[in-house]
Amino acid sequence: MSERMSVIQGDITRVEVDVIVNAANSSLMGGGGVDGAIHRAAGPALLAACQVIRQHQGECAPGHAVITEAGNIPVKAVIHAVGPVWHGGEKNEAELLEQTYRNSLDLAAANSYRTIAFPAISTGAYGYPKELAAKIAVDTVYRYIGLRPLPEQVVFVCFDDENTHIYEQLLAQL
Numbered sequence: 001m002s003e004r005m006s007v008i009q010g011d012i013t014r015v016e017v018d019v020i021v022n023a024a025n026s027s028l029m030g031g032g033g034v035d036g037a038i039h040r041a042a043g044p045a046l047l048a049a050c051q052v053i054r055q056h057q058g059e060c061a062p063g064h065a066v067i068t069e070a071g072n073i074p075v076k077a078v079i080h081a082v083g084p085v086w087h088g089g090e091k092n093e094a095e096l097l098e099q100t101y102r103n104s105l106d107l108a109a110a111n112s113y114r115t116i117a118f119p120a121i122s123t124g125a126y127g128y129p130k131e132l133a134a135k136i137a138v139d140t141v142y143r144y145i146g147l148r149p150l151p152e153q154v155v156f157v158c159f160d161d162e163n164t165h166i167y168e169q170l171l172a173q174l
């Protein structure tokens with residue numbers, strides 16, 4: 001198990017890290033699931049910050065991520081990452097999910113953030129099979145931090161028992 005990676009079960013808006021990742025959609029205008037929870041906890045400043053990015057850059061394609069302030073959430077920033085919708089596995093979903101994690105880690109490192117928390121991107125409304133998504137998340141983060149000093153700590157925040165169990169198993173095998 002890498003000492004720089006851990007899993008906890010709970011609500012990502014309550015985790016003490018420098019930056020949390022949101023499982024956003026391409027509109028960046030909020031939604032349900034973890035996106036809804038983050039926008040509720042952050043308050044209207046988060047949506048306003050997303051709207052500014054939207055006006056400048058347009059939509060955020062799957063695999064990509066943007067960074068904003070965190071409003072009322074006591075972290076330094078929120079990274080809005082757009083994972084792929086699961087279409088059965090033949091639509092480049094694995095590569096896109098890997099890219100989603102890599103681009104989020106790049107944004108954290110570029111801003112000198114030391115600690116980052118990820119939800120299980122794409123495993124809710126977007127339907128990505130949890131086991132497959134977790135393997136990509138863990139492998140991608142493991143390879144990334146193995147080559148770089150930042151981020152120092154990566155926390156996988158699982159909401160449901162199934163994801164928590166899957167992540168615990170995968171981290172134990174590293």
Ligand code: AR6
Nearest residue numbers: 011012023025031032033034035037122123124125126159
């Ligand atoms: N903290 C941590 N994880 C959470 C929380 C929370 N507060 N709430 C839910 N999860 P989803 P997606 C878990 O659907 O599949 C949104 O409407 C949840 O159990 O939030 O990437 C967006 O606007 C699941 O394991 O994101 C997009 O339209 C994981 O977060 C779309 O859903 C991801 O589930 C994105 O779908």
